[in-house]
């Protein structure tokens with residue numbers, strides 16, 4: 001055996017799994033297809049939202065609570081600042097999925113929150129144009145993570161705990177063996193008892209049985225310099241706005257970056273090997289159209305832009321499970337555009353599944369077979 005566990009993919013979830021496994025005493029061999037610190041997958045772009053009143057589904061809240069605790073633990077252990085707490089504002093039509101979903105999670109799990117009507121929104125957040133009849137939910141326990149530093153921190157701590165991590169070395173194929181798994185990379189063949197596949201947008205290539213349920217979507221992040229009120233923008237919480245056409249979200253002004261905003265799910269299907277990484281005028285226009293309507297002072301000079309990829313499932317919930325017919329292979333995938341914040345707890349869950357065969361965390365709603373059954 002070359003290792004107890006091989007981890008294929010060392011991005012958000014793979015780096016976290018490598019750390020948790022190594023910290024629990026497993027010998028870990030990790031591979032990534034790109035160089036260390038690359039931003040060609042789903043985790044680039046300097047910031048990721050973390051929040052608890054989860055409009056997507058209340059079942060995520062226990063995982064979020066644990067994820068938050070583990071981010072703070074990771075900061076203590078590493079000495080890094082990874083999570084900036086800003087509070088979070090979720091606003092839109094009260095009957096829409098965002099506001100009603102956030103309230104459902106907050107009320108189900110007794111999360112501290114405030115409900116704001118349109119006039120309260122206007123008083124507290126005058127940088128936005130708020131229509132009559134809209135409602136906001138504000139929660140204090142929300143903010144943003146620095147994704148590149150989070151991944152590097154997990155990688156470093158994994159190595160400190162004994163893991164061997166190899167970059168620029170894609171896993172090309174794997175097979176189950178009587179004792180575990182055999183993994184072939186661009187440079188050799190390696191045997192281990194278990195395999196974790198956390199290949200993000202490339203998951204279908206390494207776990208083809210999941211491919212019918214996964215679709216990769218190109219997604220564009222944009223940074224703007226506000227035309228005025230920079231200090232007021234710096235004091236904003238993270239915000240998600242359920243507008244008439246889709247959900248948009250953004251961050252406060254961050255020194256050196258500007259204000260980052262993006263729209264959710266414009267629906268541009270992509271292949272991770274050929275995705276168009278150039279940001280077009282059309283990509284920018286559809287976000288500027290929203291800025292003109294809702295945050296006119298952000299509609300200034302474009303500071304930066306980046307193409308990223310979502311890996312979506314039909315129900316927008318993740319897959320965290322053992323692979324059917326391959327009990328030694330565990331997968332974490334398809335974070336459907338909202339998985340980064342969970343990567344601490346997903347690493348912990350992957351380590352549980354690999355080392356104990358089960359986890360105390362409530363993850364049945366993330367099983368692969370729900371999609372097949374569904």
Ligand SMILES: Cc1cc2nc3c(=O)[nH]c(=O)nc-3n(C[C@H](O)[C@H](O)[C@H](O)COP(=O)(O)OP(=O)(O)OC[C@H]3O[C@@H](n4cnc5c(N)ncnc54)[C@H](O)[C@@H]3O)c2cc1C
Pocket residue numbers: 008009010011012013014031032033034040041042043045047048049050169170171172198199200201202203206219220221262308309310332333334335336337338339340341342
């Ligand atoms: C634009 C955008 C905005 C987002 N905003 C948020 C947000 O605000 N909050 C939030 O929580 N989530 C957000 N997400 C989602 C979140 O970023 C992703 O769910 C998360 O980063 C996915 O992590 P991952 O480990 O699956 O993928 P990645 O971090 O991309 O890691 C996959 C790794 O696998 C490697 N790999 C692929 N194939 C192979 C192979 N054959 N062999 C070896 N290695 C391989 C890749 O090189 C990569 O390093 C956003 C996503 C995008 C794209």
